[in-house]
Amino acid sequence: MNRAMRTILCAALAFLGAAAPGLGLSQENGTTEKTATPLALVATIDGAIGPATARQVANAIEEAAGRHADVLVLRIDTPGGLVTSTRDIVSDILASPVPVAGYVWPGGGHAASAGTYIIYATGIAAMAPGTNMGAATPVSMGGGMPGTPKGPGSENEGGNKTGDSASPSNEEALAKKSTNDAVALIVSLAEAHGRNAGWAEEAVREGESIGASKALEIGAVEVVAQDLDDLLAQIDGREVLTNGKIVTLATANARVEHLEPGFMTELLALISNPNVAFLLMMIGVYGIIFELSNPGSFGPGILGAICLLLGLYALNQLPLDYAGAALIIFGLALMMVEAFTPTFGIAGFGGLIAFIFGAAILVDSDTPEFQLSWWTIGITALLSVALLVFLIGYSWRALRRPVTTGAEEMQGAEARVLEWSDGEGYVHVHGERWHARGPAGLVPSSTVRVEKMDGLTLVVS
Incomplete structure (x- = not known):
């Protein structure tokens, strides 16, 4: 190889070396490294859980997936809501291709009832200081808290003993079925994410509620964070279950964007x-x-x-x-x-x-x-x-109201005779000329009264 060719080859290698960082290439370990800033999308759930909330969460997950976000944070402050909407949200979170973190926020907020199920469905469960969650017992049709069936030897309201063979009322049976179904759901969510399933069951059966520090202590949540930046810093590098796969979070110094509900979601929330x-x-x-x-x-x-x-x-x-x-x-x-x-x-x-x-x-x-x-x-x-x-x-x-049109209206009306001969002639009534019949002695200009209509002829007297 002559000197000119060696010079050209060295220049080409130098150019590729200078361009490699811009192309995101690294020779270390022979792999391609991601140099882009991590993206964290945030959706805020505030108020009762309903159809609009389910739509908002579904849209947020869809946008997070479309933009290849590193994490979707659901900031939650809710007293609870509808069972059907809660289950829709839980299903969407479990099927999300993007890791979802649930964050009970702000201080003084809570994730009660339906909010507890949503927190337990997320890959990362977090709370802000001064928040609480729990009280997840299903409410019965009549508005009271469904109790567990009375055990052997207990007394009913009438003072009668109830034994093992006593069958509960329909209301108690429905309450028991609803409670057991809710327990099965929240326990399965707890086991999937390695959280405290025992407390979750108590939250459903007994309506237990706990604060942030206690939740962290017993393993009901993974993180207690002061704010969003603190949350993203603490969860960086954690492994979470996402759509059946283990994903390592990369959220340090992430770029945060807040997702506002769309027009249709706002309209649905209103109506x-x-x-x-x-x-x-x-x-x-x-x-x-x-x-x-x-x-x-x-x-x-x-x-x-x-x-x-x-x-x-x-x-x-x-x-x-x-x-x-x-x-x-x-x-x-x-x-x-x-x-x-x-x-x-x-x-x-x-x-x-x-x-x-x-x-x-x-x-x-x-x-x-x-x-x-x-x-x-x-x-x-x-x-x-x-x-x-x-x-x-x-x-x-x-x-x-008196009749103003038709034959009934003509009855009793006064008319003026225009022409008359042998019991018939013409009269003027209501500005019109009518054929009429009546007494033979009538003369022109005399006044008569209409008795009735016979076809198009007036009978006068």
């Missing part, structure tokens, strides 16, 4: 409030009633249809009591009967009673955030009463 959904449905129903009673006024009908569809969609996301829904539909049907076939309040007030009872039991949830307010029920009931009174008054006035 999935039972009070908003109920009001939307009522506006829709009355808008359609007004449209049907006044054909051609397209505005109320279009607005009513939109509100009704939004209300029905929102209610479909909630646990409905179908007996309540049936009572509401029956009550509205009776109100519509009153609107189109006046019964002087009988159908209308019967529909109002059915409507109130149906609204009171419409949403089958003991979570206060997902129950219809009595204020909402009372206001809609009063508006319905006002509408019924208006309809009844309008109907009564319409029945007492």
Whole structure:
């Protein structure tokens, strides 16, 4: 090789050596190293767990996966929520390709009830000082805490002994099934992530709740962090179970980005409030009633249809009591009967009673955030009463109003004779010339009274 070729080769090698750091190449161990700054995405769950929360978490996991984030942090402060939405969130977290960390935050916040299940589903469970979690006992249909079945030799409320052969009531059986199902879920989550399964079971069966330091001491959580930066620093290098695989976290000096809920999530959060959904449905129903009673006024009908569809969609996301829904539909049907076939309040007030009872039991949830307010029920009931009174008054006035058209209106009207001969002729009435018959002695310009109409001929006297 001549001197010129050696010079060119050395220059090329020098260029590649200088470019290697920019290309992310390293000769050490013959591997490719990741030099990009780690990315941590943060989604905040604040308030009751419902359909909007489930959608928010699903969207956050999807975005974290699409952006190849190193970790997704769920900051949680919730009193609990709906069972169906909680299970959807747990399923999404377990299937997430991106490691998910649950962080009870801020100080004074809590992850109660449904929040405890979500924390236990995440790969890293963390709490801020001054927070607590637990109280995960399912609430019974009647609103009380379901107790465990009474043991041998215990006494029931009537003072009678109950033995091993005594079968629990249906309510107790349902409560026991619900509690056992919840225990099985949270224990399986605890075992998957190596957390304290015993305390988790107590949180479900006995409603136990613990603070951050105690949770760390007994192994219910892995980290107690002052803030988000502290959390990311502490979990760096930890191994977590993610979608069935062990992943090592790289979160030191991570770039943090907060994920805000999208428009559809915000809309769902608004309309999935039972009070908003109920009001939307009522506006829709009355808008359609007004449209049907006044054909051609397209505005109320279009607005009513939109509100009704939004209300029905929102209610479909909630646990409905179908007996309540049936009572509401029956009550509205009776109100519509009153609107189109006046019964002087009988159908209308019967529909109002059915409507109130149906609204009171419409949403089958003991979570206060997902129950219809009595204020909402009372206001809609009063508006319905006002509408019924208006309809009844309008109907009564319409029945007492004199007839203004047709043969009935002509009866008793005064007419002036224009021409007359042999008991018939022509008269002038209401600005029109009519053929008439009557007494033979009538003369022009005399005044007569219309007795009735016989076809197109007036009978006068």
